[in-house]
Amino acid sequence: xxxxxxxxxxxxxxETIAWWDPxxxxxxxxxxxxxxxxxxxxxAALGCTPDAPPSEGNEATCPCGxxxxxxxxxxxxxxxxxxSHDDGESVxxxxxxxxxxxxxxxxxxxxxxxxxxxxxVWAEVYGRRNKLLARHQKAIAAAWDACIAExxxxxxxxxxxxxxxxxxxxxxxxxxxxxxEAGTAAALAWLARLxxxxxxxxLVAALEQAIxxxxxxxxxxxxxxxxxxxxxxxxxxxxxxxxxxARLQGDxxxxxxxxxxxxSMVDGAAGDVGxxxxxxxxxxxxxxxxxxxxDDTLSGGKSRSVELGTDWALYAAILAGAVALYQRATSGGxxxxxAPPGTGPExxxxxxxxxxxxxxxxxxxxxxRVCATCQxxxxxxxxxxxxxxxxxxxxxxxxxxxADDVPSSFFAAYLLS
Numbered sequence: 001x002x003x004x005x006x007x008x009x010x011x012x013x014x015e016t017i018a019w020w021d022p023x024x025x026x027x028x029x030x031x032x033x034x035x036x037x038x039x040x041x042x043x044a045a046l047g048c049t050p051d052a053p054p055s056e057g058n059e060a061t062c063p064c065g066x067x068x069x070x071x072x073x074x075x076x077x078x079x080x081x082x083x084s085h086d087d088g089e090s091v092x093x094x095x096x097x098x099x100x101x102x103x104x105x106x107x108x109x110x111x112x113x114x115x116x117x118x119x120x121v122w123a124e125v126y127g128r129r130n131k132l133l134a135r136h137q138k139a140i141a142a143a144w145d146a147c148i149a150e151x152x153x154x155x156x157x158x159x160x161x162x163x164x165x166x167x168x169x170x171x172x173x174x175x176x177x178x179x180x181e182a183g184t185a186a187a188l189a190w191l192a193r194l195x196x197x198x199x200x201x202x203l204v205a206a207l208e209q210a211i212x213x214x215x216x217x218x219x220x221x222x223x224x225x226x227x228x229x230x231x232x233x234x235x236x237x238x239x240x241x242x243x244x245x246a247r248l249q250g251d252x253x254x255x256x257x258x259x260x261x262x263x264s265m266v267d268g269a270a271g272d273v274g275x276x277x278x279x280x281x282x283x284x285x286x287x288x289x290x291x292x293x294x295d296d297t298l299s300g301g302k303s304r305s306v307e308l309g310t311d312w313a314l315y316a317a318i319l320a321g322a323v324a325l326y327q328r329a330t331s332g333g334x335x336x337x338x339a340p341p342g343t344g345p346e347x348x349x350x351x352x353x354x355x356x357x358x359x360x361x362x363x364x365x366x367x368x369r370v371c372a373t374c375q376x377x378x379x380x381x382x383x384x385x386x387x388x389x390x391x392x393x394x395x396x397x398x399x400x401x402x403a404d405d406v407p408s409s410f411f412a413a414y415l416l417s
Contacts, residue, residue, distance in 0.1 A: 113365055113397045121228040124237065125221045126365070126397070132217055133314055136210035140310045141300030143206045144265070146199035151190065154273070154294040158287055160186040161277050179281050184274030187294070191266050200262075207258035207313060212251070214314040216244035218321025218400075225401050227411040234416035243414075244321065261313040268305030272297050315398075316391035322360075322400040326385040329356050329410070358402050360388050365397040374398050 062068045112130040115123045164182040194200060220240035227235040248254065276297045280290045300306050359382035364370040374396045377389050382403040391398065 121224055125224060125399075128217060128221070128237070129315075129318065129397075132213060133311065136206070136213070136314055137307060137310045140203070140206045140210065141303075141306055143199060143203040144300035144303070144306050147194045147197045147203055148298050148300070150197040150199060151193055153291060154187070154190060154298060155287070155291045157183075157186045157190045157273065157294055158277065158290040160189070161281075162287060162290070179278035180271075180274045182274070183277030183281075184270050187273035187277075188267070188270035191270050194266055195262075204255075204258050204262050207261045207310075208254050210310065210314050211254050211257050211261070211317040212245060212248045213241075214317025215248055215254070215321035215324070216241050218318035218323075219244040219325045221318070222322035222325050222400065222402070223411045223414060226406045227415065229402065230405050230408065230411075232408070232411065232415055235411060236414045236416055240411075240414045257313070257317070261309055265303075265305050265309040268309060269298060269303055272303065272305050312391070312393065319391045319398065319400055323385050323388045325410075326358050326360060326402065329358060329406075330385050356407060358385070358406055359383065359404065360385060361401050361403050362389060363399040363401050365399070370396050370398075 112133065113126050115126050115130065118126055161183045164186065220237050223240050224235050224237045273294050276293050277290055280293055285293070296302055361381045362374075362377040362383065364374050364378045371393075373392050377392070377398070383389070388400065
């Protein structure tokens, strides 16, 4: 299932039209998906070079002339799965050289979803999520930077890498991507100390808060969507969020997820530094150049690992919160708790409703970031809550929605009188 777009909210023959410069077409969320699906052919027909940033599953062409594909786990690779060339340079390194020359082969940052393309409750839901993501990205980046500041300059990483690189260059198989491997190993050994910094607990706490608020937002969003589907107006999404967040406090599962997210950031940052040092070595960069580049790569405001790690943790939590709501309903648990203490007159607890089987749609955001994987998950729905797929990766901004109407007991406590 794909979200309804503002260009066609009623599904009638009327369409929104606009005049665009061809250079503004690639990656433009206002362009219809069927056009973006063939954007390379469209741009070629217009005599332009496509410069849309790659997302999961997007294809491009390597400087060697071989088709390449980008995915979140492995980066750039040839379509046949190979990751290196005969000269020993990796596919990712060659694609990075395009970006350094002014192209757009580098993996993109994850911009906020453009809510102008959404209507009704979906616009409200994603507007809230955008604000939530921006706030937690800022907090987590600041906590990360505090940890990195305690570690000091990454000059030791560079010296270790340069020493190892000189040895390997004399003896290694030229087909081996030794530069990135050596840089990643040096960075990982240095970053392992991050877990012992004074600021590390604050980093994990910031991730815990992001995950808890993500799960609460996912539940509140699911209830708002259920109320909207039933034609109920005046749903207090903020009240539902606060109630869910109060119930999630102290959940040990959230602490484990936050620790896992922090570990993933460390591993990802080491890989990012390894790639940066490999690029610098390929350009005969000096020790000072390498140190500066590694320092920039590790900055919380610039780190791809920190940005995507926060994005992934929050949106995975949003999806998990929505699914957990329906899993409780399926097992006969209370689907919607009352407001947290202190927000109104005390009410007697409502009896739990009987178990209800509710199927869920995997919903894509309907713009150019949606990859083939997520579109396939949307096409294969609906799912029982226990079978609902995990959030696959950052960027696609996917969601969950009940496929059919749900009992009013789900959302009655949050309807404004």
